[in-house]
Amino acid sequence: METRKLGQSDLEVSVLAFGAWAIDGWMWGGADANDAIKAIETAIDNGMTTIDTASVYGFGLSEELVGKAIRGKREKVQILTKFGMAWGSKDGDFFFASKDNSGNDINIYRHASKKKVLQDCDDSLRRLRIDYIDLFQIHWPDPLTPVSETMEALDILIGKGKVRAGGVCNYSLELMNEAEKVLSIASNQVPYSMVKRDIEKDIVPHCAHKNIGILAYSPLQRGLLSGRIKPGHKFNDGDTRPDTPYYKEPNLSNILQFLDDIRPLAENHNATLAQVVLNWTMQQPGITCALAGARNPAQVLENIGAVSFRLTDEEIKRIYTLLSDLNIDTKI
Numbered sequence: 001m002e003t004r005k006l007g008q009s010d011l012e013v014s015v016l017a018f019g020a021w022a023i024d025g026w027m028w029g030g031a032d033a034n035d036a037i038k039a040i041e042t043a044i045d046n047g048m049t050t051i052d053t054a055s056v057y058g059f060g061l062s063e064e065l066v067g068k069a070i071r072g073k074r075e076k077v078q079i080l081t082k083f084g085m086a087w088g089s090k091d092g093d094f095f096f097a098s099k100d101n102s103g104n105d106i107n108i109y110r111h112a113s114k115k116k117v118l119q120d121c122d123d124s125l126r127r128l129r130i131d132y133i134d135l136f137q138i139h140w141p142d143p144l145t146p147v148s149e150t151m152e153a154l155d156i157l158i159g160k161g162k163v164r165a166g167g168v169c170n171y172s173l174e175l176m177n178e179a180e181k182v183l184s185i186a187s188n189q190v191p192y193s194m195v196k197r198d199i200e201k202d203i204v205p206h207c208a209h210k211n212i213g214i215l216a217y218s219p220l221q222r223g224l225l226s227g228r229i230k231p232g233h234k235f236n237d238g239d240t241r242p243d244t245p246y247y248k249e250p251n252l253s254n255i256l257q258f259l260d261d262i263r264p265l266a267e268n269h270n271a272t273l274a275q276v277v278l279n280w281t282m283q284q285p286g287i288t289c290a291l292a293g294a295r296n297p298a299q300v301l302e303n304i305g306a307v308s309f310r311l312t313d314e315e316i317k318r319i320y321t322l323l324s325d326l327n328i329d330t331k332i
């Protein structure tokens, strides 16, 4: 699989990376641990060597599953994880209330003080069973800690050899500018899909100008753009997708109509809708890598099929035209 250099770091990432959020089941209505490990193994064996996880995913479970799946393969993979979220204590800025996989209430806080970042790194290394992290990213901005303090902590970890490169997630342009005063950040990990393109106006040009990588998350809009989820779809308890605007009417029907309209493009390449969507994402200006979540080996293999063809310029233009006619209300 094609690899791309992540910003100014010396890290090479696969153009399609494995997103390890759904495999722990938290906010996704549960998951099967055996399928999860097989999915990661399938990804690595087929060239998708970059894996993105986070300390808070499944409250450590995702990192543990990744750690199991990469045993004996450490040098073949790039491990991206995230810090700065707290649970089980009231330290930090309250972010949102959630439930764990057993249905217990759990509050999530944002906390990226220097002490917490250093501790989070050791905790992630232990759960992942590795001795360095390729990319360590702040998960969400922490309004109570100066950006400079968090970046200084990352710099310390890089100096100690525990982390190869530091990155941010969900950072606005303003916060990126603050961070860059202290650290040469490798990347910003941000939401980006055919139906969510806000970053094109500011983050994409800024990153292109400064040679900072962009890791596009939820490129399938959490599965919706595969075309598999239809009105009336029965989600498992604890799956948060139906509460997001894209899964509500009239957005859902509008998006399904759009997917029907791009189906002929998929047929041109003997590809599935998910493959067309991922191929489009990887080809967008400024995007270093698309992070695609998958729960099992079949989904991984289908997603990897997205790298074996190339949408033509005409086809990409056609998609832009259809997208400009697509109405999505993100306030519902």
Ligand SMILES: NC(=O)c1ccc[n+]([C@@H]2O[C@H](COP(=O)([O-])OP(=O)(O)OC[C@H]3O[C@@H](n4cnc5c(N)ncnc54)[C@H](OP(=O)(O)O)[C@@H]3O)[C@@H](O)[C@H]2O)c1
Pocket (backbone or CB within 6 Å): 018, 019, 020, 021, 022, 052, 053, 139, 169, 170, 189, 190, 216, 217, 218, 219, 220, 221, 222, 223, 224, 226, 228, 274, 291, 292, 293, 294, 295, 298, 299, 300, 302, 303
């Ligand atoms: N930094 C952040 O704040 C942040 C936020 C969100 C995500 N991320 C990262 O980005 C990664 C990817 O985003 P995401 O997992 O939210 O969404 P996504 O990649 O858009 O969608 C993943 C989901 O789509 C479904 N799917 C995947 N491949 C499919 C296929 N070929 N056919 C049909 N359905 C398929 C699966 O769910 P079902 O089978 O249940 O439908 C899968 O869990 C995450 O895993 C995480 O690493 C980061």
